[in-house]
Amino acid sequence: MGKEPIIQVENLVAQYGEDVILDHVSFEVFTGEIFVVLGGSGCGKSTLLRHMIGLETPSSGNVTIDKVNITTCDDHARYDVLRKIGVLFQSSALIGSMTLAENIALPILEYTSLSKSAIEKIVSLKLTMVDLNGYENYFPSELSGGMKKRAGLARALALNPKILFLDEPTAGLDPITSAEIDELVLHINKSIDATMVIVTHELDSIFMIAQRVIMLDKQTKGVIAQGNPEDLKENSLNPLVRQFFNRWSKPLA
Amino acid sequence: MMNTSKLPSCSFDIVEKERGALTVHIKGKMDFQSASLLIKAFSTMIKSRSPKFLTVGLEQVTYFDDYGALVLDEVKRLMGNLNHNFKIDDPHHITDKILSFINFESLNQPADKISGKTDGFVVNLGQSALVHSADTRTMISFLGSVFLSFIRILTHPKSLRISDTLVSMEKIGVNALPIVSLISFLLGFVMAFMSSLQLQQFGANIYVASLVAIGMVSELGPIMTAIVVAGRSGSAFAAEIGSMKISEEIDALTSMGFEPVLFLTAPRMIASIIVVPILTFFSDIFAILGGLVIGVFMLNLTMTSYISQTLETLTFFEITWGAMKSFVFAVIISLVGCLRGFQTRGGADAVGNAATSAVVSSIFLIILFDSFFAILRSYW
Numbered sequence A: 001m002g003k004e005p006i007i008q009v010e011n012l013v014a015q016y017g018e019d020v021i022l023d024h025v026s027f028e029v030f031t032g033e034i035f036v037v038l039g040g041s042g043c044g045k046s047t048l049l050r051h052m053i054g055l056e057t058p059s060s061g062n063v064t065i066d067k068v069n070i071t072t073c074d075d076h077a078r079y080d081v082l083r084k085i086g087v088l089f090q091s092s093a094l095i096g097s098m099t100l101a102e103n104i105a106l107p108i109l110e111y112t113s114l115s116k117s118a119i120e121k122i123v124s125l126k127l128t129m130v131d132l133n134g135y136e137n138y139f140p141s142e143l144s145g146g147m148k149k150r151a152g153l154a155r156a157l158a159l160n161p162k163i164l165f166l167d168e169p170t171a172g173l174d175p176i177t178s179a180e181i182d183e184l185v186l187h188i189n190k191s192i193d194a195t196m197v198i199v200t201h202e203l204d205s206i207f208m209i210a211q212r213v214i215m216l217d218k219q220t221k222g223v224i225a226q227g228n229p230e231d232l233k234e235n236s237l238n239p240l241v242r243q244f245f246n247r248w249s250k251p252l253a
Numbered sequence B: 001m002m003n004t005s006k007l008p009s010c011s012f013d014i015v016e017k018e019r020g021a022l023t024v025h026i027k028g029k030m031d032f033q034s035a036s037l038l039i040k041a042f043s044t045m046i047k048s049r050s051p052k053f054l055t056v057g058l059e060q061v062t063y064f065d066d067y068g069a070l071v072l073d074e075v076k077r078l079m080g081n082l083n084h085n086f087k088i089d090d091p092h093h094i095t096d097k098i099l100s101f102i103n104f105e106s107l108n109q110p111a112d113k114i115s116g117k118t119d120g121f122v123v124n125l126g127q128s129a130l131v132h133s134a135d136t137r138t139m140i141s142f143l144g145s146v147f148l149s150f151i152r153i154l155t156h157p158k159s160l161r162i163s164d165t166l167v168s169m170e171k172i173g174v175n176a177l178p179i180v181s182l183i184s185f186l187l188g189f190v191m192a193f194m195s196s197l198q199l200q201q202f203g204a205n206i207y208v209a210s211l212v213a214i215g216m217v218s219e220l221g222p223i224m225t226a227i228v229v230a231g232r233s234g235s236a237f238a239a240e241i242g243s244m245k246i247s248e249e250i251d252a253l254t255s256m257g258f259e260p261v262l263f264l265t266a267p268r269m270i271a272s273i274i275v276v277p278i279l280t281f282f283s284d285i286f287a288i289l290g291g292l293v294i295g296v297f298m299l300n301l302t303m304t305s306y307i308s309q310t311l312e313t314l315t316f317f318e319i320t321w322g323a324m325k326s327f328v329f330a331v332i333i334s335l336v337g338c339l340r341g342f343q344t345r346g347g348a349d350a351v352g353n354a355a356t357s358a359v360v361s362s363i364f365l366i367i368l369f370d371s372f373f374a375i376l377r378s379y380w
C-alpha cells in the first residue's frame, strides 16, 4: 500500500456565520490507515468531518479525496466520490420512516441493480456484522441508542466503501459492544482495505485501533498534536495532550 | 443511476475442459459494481449451457468482498445448491478473509418481526381500532392536562411562560396580519360586487353595505381568519411539538419536572385566544373596506352613507357573536394542533402527518362548530 495520501486537507478554514471553528487546519490521511480525530467536546471534530465529506463548504482551503478536490468539483465528480465513502453520523441519522433493512438497502438500491433476494442477503449480512440480525423489520424508533449506532454503521458499510467516516462509533455503548465494534473496525480495515477516519474519545479504542491521530483544540482552533497515540502519551511536549492520553483532570487553578 | 453506464471493473472467460465441465476465470474486482452483472452473466450461462460441473477460478481477482461472496453464493444456488458440482479455485486465498467471517446459510433464518404489509384485513381492522382507542385515550388525558394547566395558571400565574406566549402571539397574530387583511379585503370586494349585481336591479344599492357588514362580522370574518390561522399556526404547533416528541425533547422536559402540556400548550393556547379575535376584527375592517371600494366606485354611494349604513347594521350583538365564535375557533385550533403534536409517534413522516391532520381536523371542527352556532342562533 505504501504511504500514499488518500485524503488531503489543506489550510481548511471552517466557519459557521462569524464563528471560526477551525482555522487553517492541514493534514493528510494515508491509504488504508485508521486515522483518529480527537479533541474535547465542541472543538469542531464533527465540523471537520462534515467539511471533509463536502456537506459544508469551507470558507477557504481545500479538501481532496482520492484526487478529487471536493470543494471545487462539479456534482458528477462529487457523486463519484460519495460512492466511495461511507459515513456514520454522530446521531446515527437513520431514516425514521424506513425499517432497518430498508435503511441499509437504500445505498445498495441506488448504486447497484442486484435482485431483491440478493439485496436481502447483503442486508442481513451487514446486520449480522453489527450483531443486529433479526431486526430487519424494526423501525429506528424501536431501537436502543446503541443499536441505532450499530445500524448506522451497517448502513455506512453497505457498499464496502473505500473510505469510512465514523463519528463516535462507540459512544454510548457498553464496553463489550465497544470492543466488538473496535474489532469490527480493525477487521473491515484489513479485509476490504478501507481507510478509516474516526472521531472518538474512548482511550481504550484509541490505543486499540488508531494508527495515527490528530488532536484538535478549541482555543487554537487547529491541530495541536499529530502522531502515534502511544508516542503522544509518553512524549508529547504539549501538557494538554499528555493530560488527555493519561486521563488527568484539569489542574484546579 | 450513473454507474451502470460505466464498464464494470471485472470480466470473465469460460473454458470448457471436457463435456459439461466448465471453468470460469474471473478477472478484476468482485465488488458491488460488478456483482449484479456477474450474477446475471452466470445465470444466463448456467441456463443456456447447464454444466454438470462448474469451477470458478479466482486466480486473477484483485479485490473480493462480501458482494463477491454473494456472487459465489448465487452461483452455488444456481447450480442446485449441491457441493459436489461446484468448486472455487482460489490459489491466492483471496476469499479466506471474507468467507471466514460470513456464513450465508445462517442468514436464511426468518426475521423476528413480520412486516405489517402482509397482515390480513381483520388484523389491520383490529390494529386500527387499537390505534384509535389509544388516540382517544391520549386525547382525553390531554384535555384533562389542559384543564389542570389552566387551573394551575389561575392559581399560580407565574407558571405561565410569558415570553413564549408573547412570541406565539407575534407568530400567530402579527405575522398573519398581512395575509388575513389581503384575503378579507378581496373577500369584501367580491361579496360587494356579486351582491350589487342583484341588489342594483331593485335599486337597493345601499344594502350592499349591510350585507357585507353582517356577512363578514358574524360569519365569514371569523371563519376565514380561523382557516388561515389553522393553516399557518395549527400546523406549526403540530409540527413543532411533534418533532420535539420524536426527538425525546418532551421526555426531557418531563424528566426535568416540567409539565409538557403546561409548558408547550398553555402559551400557544392563550396566545391564540387573545390574538385570533383581534385578527378577526382586522379581517372585518378590511372586508368592509373592500366593500366600500365597490360601493363608492361602482355604485356611486358616498363614503359617509356607506359607513353609516354599516354602523347601523352592526349591532353590539353581532359584534360579540363574531368575537365569541372566533374565541371558540382559537380554542379549537390550538387544542387540535397541540394534541396532534403530542400524538406523534415514529419518524419524520409522522411529523408531516401530524401537521396535515392538525389542519384537516381543525378546519372540519371549525365548520362543524360554525353550524352549531348557526342552529343555536336560529333558536335564540
Ligand SMILES: Nc1ncnc2c1ncn2[C@@H]1O[C@H](COP(=O)(O)OP(=O)(O)OP(=O)(O)O)[C@@H](O)[C@H]1O
Residues within 6 Å of the ligand: A016, A021, A039, A040, A041, A042, A043, A044, A045, A046, A047, A048, A090
Ligand atoms: N450548524 C451549526 N451552526 C452554528 N454553529 C455550529 C453548528 N454546528 C456546530 N457548531 C459549533 O461548532 C463548534 C464545534 O461543533 P462540533 O459539532 O464540530 O463539535 P465536536 O467536536 O464534534 O463536539 P462533540 O465531541 O461534542 O461531538 C461548536 O462550538 C458548535 O457550537
Ligand SMILES: [Mg+2]
Residues within 6 Å of the ligand: A045, A046, A047, A090, A167
Ligand atoms: Mg461531534
